[in-house]
Amino acid sequence: MAELLFLILAVAPLVAPCVFVIAATALALRAYRRLPGSGWHLPGVATCALVVVMAGAAALGAYAWGVMSGFYVLDPDQMCAALGVPGDHIVTRETLPVSAQCVTSDGVGTELVPGWVNPVIFLGLALFVSGFVMGLLAGVRRRRGRR
DSSP states (O other), X not given: OHHHHHHHHHHHHHHHHHHHHHHHHXXXXXXXXXXXXXXOOOOOHHHHXXXXXXXXXXXXXXHHHHHHHHSSSSOHHHHHHHTTOOSOEEEEXXXXXXXXXXXXXXXXXXXXXXXXXXXXXXXXXHHHHHXXXXXXXXXXXXXXXXX
């Protein structure tokens, strides 16, 4: 199970941008095909599904990028030395928000995870949940309309 999780995290930074671009293109095509002046209406199930896929890909890709930038790849001393941090190192890690810091014996910390990772994760998760809820509501609304 751990090997599968590691494989997913290793491949996600490469696959997630492709999935994101495909879903964003499909959303743009859906918006382009709508008739001008057709007015505003709530999104349908397919639109919500595309938003869920796009947001999930963004969140998973950013999480994998953050995890792989500070975890599992190198030993802590190698990670800190690669950044040029002098002195002895202690690496502190957090899973969510994603964080990995090289802390020297003087107490100075250097963050290994890029600053954009956590905002993309949380925004992607928020869009994922809201798209999922809107998709469920759209499905219920559609079923009631058929009766």
